[in-house]
Amino acid sequence: MQSRIEEQLAAYYGWVEEQGGVSLRPPQSSGGIGEVDRLPLVDTGPPGPGRGRVRSTALVAAVAAGLMLLVGSLIAVTRPTAVRLQPVDSEPVAAPTTPAATAVSTAATSTPVSSLPAGPSLVSVPPKIGDDDQRDPIQRFLGVPKEPLDATEWSRLVTDQAVADCMLAAGFEYAVPQPVSGGVPYGDPAFEAALRGDGGCDEQANVRVNLLPSFQEQFDDLTERITASPDPSAVAARQAVDDCLVANGLDPQDVDDLRASADVCRAEYDLLGEISAELMEQYAPAWISEHQEALAARRDDLADLLARARQHRAVPPDFTHPDPWSAALPPLRLGDLPVQNTELGVAGSKAVSFTNDGASACLRITDLDLDAAATGSVCTAVTDSTGVLDLNTYPQPTEADSLGVTIVAVDASLGFTIELVDDAGATRPCDSRASRVGSLMVWTCTYTADEEISRYVAIEPSGKTLSLRLRN
Amino acid sequence: MLYLVMTFDAYVAAAAPRLRAGLVAAYGSDVGLDAAAEALAYAWEHWDRLSTMTNPSGYLYRVGQSAARRGRRVPPLVPPPSPIDVPEFEPGLLPALQQLSESQRVCVVMVHGFGWGPTEIAELLDVNVSTVRSHVSRALASLREALEVNSHAVQD
Numbered sequence: 001m002q003s004r005i006e007e008q009l010a011a012y013y014g015w016v017e018e019q020g021g022v023s024l025r026p027p028q029s030s031g032g033i034g035e036v037d038r039l040p041l042v043d044t045g046p047p048g049p050g051r052g053r054v055r056s057t058a059l060v061a062a063v064a065a066g067l068m069l070l071v072g073s074l075i076a077v078t079r080p081t082a083v084r085l086q087p088v089d090s091e092p093v094a095a096p097t098t099p100a101a102t103a104v105s106t107a108a109t110s111t112p113v114s115s116l117p118a119g120p121s122l123v124s125v126p127p128k129i130g131d132d133d134q135r136d137p138i139q140r141f142l143g144v145p146k147e148p149l150d151a152t153e154w155s156r157l158v159t160d161q162a163v164a165d166c167m168l169a170a171g172f173e174y175a176v177p178q179p180v181s182g183g184v185p186y187g188d189p190a191f192e193a194a195l196r197g198d199g200g201c202d203e204q205a206n207v208r209v210n211l212l213p214s215f216q217e218q219f220d221d222l223t224e225r226i227t228a229s230p231d232p233s234a235v236a237a238r239q240a241v242d243d244c245l246v247a248n249g250l251d252p253q254d255v256d257d258l259r260a261s262a263d264v265c266r267a268e269y270d271l272l273g274e275i276s277a278e279l280m281e282q283y284a285p286a287w288i289s290e291h292q293e294a295l296a297a298r299r300d301d302l303a304d305l306l307a308r309a310r311q312h313r314a315v316p317p318d319f320t321h322p323d324p325w326s327a328a329l330p331p332l333r334l335g336d337l338p339v340q341n342t343e344l345g346v347a348g349s350k351a352v353s354f355t356n357d358g359a360s361a362c363l364r365i366t367d368l369d370l371d372a373a374a375t376g377s378v379c380t381a382v383t384d385s386t387g388v389l390d391l392n393t394y395p396q397p398t399e400a401d402s403l404g405v406t407i408v409a410v411d412a413s414l415g416f417t418i419e420l421v422d423d424a425g426a427t428r429p430c431d432s433r434a435s436r437v438g439s440l441m442v443w444t445c446t447y448t449a450d451e452e453i454s455r456y457v458a459i460e461p462s463g464k465t466l467s468l469r470l471r472n
Numbered sequence: 473m474l475y476l477v478m479t480f481d482a483y484v485a486a487a488a489p490r491l492r493a494g495l496v497a498a499y500g501s502d503v504g505l506d507a508a509a510e511a512l513a514y515a516w517e518h519w520d521r522l523s524t525m526t527n528p529s530g531y532l533y534r535v536g537q538s539a540a541r542r543g544r545r546v547p548p549l550v551p552p553p554s555p556i557d558v559p560e561f562e563p564g565l566l567p568a569l570q571q572l573s574e575s576q577r578v579c580v581v582m583v584h585g586f587g588w589g590p591t592e593i594a595e596l597l598d599v600n601v602s603t604v605r606s607h608v609s610r611a612l613a614s615l616r617e618a619l620e621v622n623s624h625a626v627q628d
Contacts, residue, residue, distance in 0.1 A: 005615050006584045008565050011558050013497075013585030020501050024493040025586050027486070 125285050136277070137284035138211075142299045143306075155209070157309035158302050162208045165305075166201035170194045174201070209302065215291075222287045226279045234279060237272040244268045483519075484512055487529050490588060494533055494596050497581035498574050499540045511536035530598040568618035572611050579604050580611035 017024045126140040133146050145151045167174035172191050195201050207214060229235075244265035245252045288295055491511060496504035511532040515522055522528040569577055578597065582588040583604075590608070594601040 004562070005565070005612060005619065008562050009581060009584040010587075012561065012565065013581060015558050016496065016501050017586070020492075020496070020505055022492060022505065023489040024496060025489055026588055026592065027489070 125288060136280050138288060138295075141288055141295060143303055154306065158305040159205050159209050161305040161309040162205035163195070163201045166204045166208075167194060170201065209305070211298070215294075218287070218291055222283060225283050225287070226276060229279050229283070231275070231279060234272075234275050237268070237275045241265055241268040241272055483522075483528070484515070487532070488512060490582075490592060490596055491529060491532055491536060493582050493586045493588060494578055494593070495536045495540060497578040497585065498537070503540050504536075507536040507540035510539040527595055527598065529596050533596050533598075562619060564619050565615070568615050571618065572614055573607075575599075576607045576611035576614070579607035580615070583608050584612075 013024070125137045128135070128140070129146050135144055135146060135151075139151075145154050164174045172194055174195070193200065212219065227238075242252045248264045250264070488508065492505060492508040494504075495507045495511075498504060499507060514535050515528070515532055522531065569581070572580070575597070579593055582593050582596075583590070590601050590604045593604045597604070
């Protein structure tokens with residue numbers, strides 16, 4: 001009966017889709033699972049050479065793991081997804097000429113490895129700064145800040161400046177939208193068209209700031225080198241993914257199977273992603289050298305955009321500083337928070353807001369699933385050091401539910417840290433994803449019923465940070 | 473480094489099918505499509521904010537849920553298809569779908585009705601992948617039980 005149920009569901013909802021006249025299915029050309037939400041990974045450019053053809057999905061893995069490392073850290077890309085493996089005996093491609101790569105090539109196999117064509121000498125790529133530096137060589141070459149938060153802000157600044165340049169050329173003065181409240185359509189249709197119309201300044205700025213789509217062919221070339229690497233660990237990792245897929249009844253060459261494959265071969269995909277990132281370190285310098293002129297021009301343009309953006313607006317003190325809320329700041333108390341009402345956002349089924357009227361500060365959580373019936377808040381005098389929000393007043397999370405808390409620090413001089421506190425009192429960082437939006441700092445912390453965390457939220461200002469602790 | 477920064481139009485083109493599918497699965501085609509349209513309109517107005525989120529589709533799904541619930545006047549609609557369009561359609565399927573929880577219905581319809589993967593659904597619903605799998609499994613079990621019961625009842 002089960003197969004019949006599935007067939008019936010497919011037939012019925014195919015009919016529903018037809019009646020609705022809109023697509024309700026995944027795009028068939030999608031490269032992998034979850035692609036939609038990897039905003040920066042989705043190519044928005046026009047069709048061009050090399051686009052639209054079927055590419056090796058191993059390329060997707062390499063891109064996700066290597067080319068997009070920092071992007072991954074910024075937008076919570078979890079891991080490489082759909083991967084189609086090139087045959088192990090596929091034709092090797094140009095190997096890197098860096099010492100590390102040479103060592104790998106030598107140690108790898110007896111497979112003949114072609115050398116790079118004669119060309120410009122290798123450029124100097126800035127080294128990684130510490131073990132936690134997730135930038136790939138291309139990002140380092142282009143001057144992307146190390147810290148993910150800084151990189152997010154960096155991207156915003158250069159993009160906004162590029163939009164402003166474009167709009168000025170079109171005869172409009174463009175005021176950079178304010179964070180959070182921005183995005184409201186402008187009233188002037190001509191302005192709107194210049195900004196958001198086809199080929200408008202939004203689009204042009206993206207093309208100017210981002211390497212894709214203009215470097216699509218070059219990226220294809222690089223990823224093909226990486227995915228065809230004869231490095232034995234890479235070959236083994238690809239084979240392990242392949243074997244895992246087959247063992248789970250999936251066809252590595254079948255895109256439909258790949259869509260469902262990432263979860264069943266998680267460890268294999270993770271390892272392949274790590275190795276791809278290592279290969280990126282080896283292959284990218286030679287690739288950068290080959291395209292040095294264009295990349296250097298792009299790097300200089302980005303630096304110019306950034307410099308002009310920073311002239312025009314307040315920016316965080318220093319991108320290179322590991323802690324933007326550092327040292328010189330005075331201890332934070334709740335009373336230090338600005339008098340304001342802030343809608344912090346929606347996470348999971350909960351909307352979170354923070355209010356401060358100067359006398360008391362309140363954290364309010366509204367359960368959207370219950371039509372605001374289960375709204376609760378905790379308030380504390382601004383001079384108090386601790387406030388506790390008892391989440392027992394809310395329905396406990398069910399299996400289907402997850403509770404998320406989003407906290408926005410209202411000024412770059414104020415920071416929030418979020419910890420999960422278990423029954424034993426042990427703390428651990430929450431699965432926080434942070435980003436900086438203008439002068440705002442946004443952390444997102446989620447947990448689920450499966451983790452059996454938390455019925456209480458405690459607000460505990462301590463030193464220079466305000467901690468939100470979720471307690472059992 | 474953002475090698476690509478998505479425009480609103482590109483995001484909608486990529487995200488709308490999944491958003492619509494989830495809301496149609498939850499609330500039926502009429503209410504679901506309206507809710508999806510509201511959510512996408514919200515996205516247009518708040519694109520600067522959404523574009524910085526880690527899971528904008530999950531956020532918009534919640535916006536769509538709120539829109540659907542605000543305007544809900546009738547139970548989720550799952551109108552029967554015409555016999556010509558869907559021959560040999562099992563008439564007990566739609567009542568059985570109605571009996572599922574919303575989460576179970578969304579998951580099983582998105583997987584088997586529209587062809588989305590568990591990871592994609594998990595992102596949309598902001599739940600764990602294991603939760604999606606569990607919902608699908610339980611939904612299929614419930615549907616199977618319901619239809620088998622109906623089948624036995626007819627035979628009896």
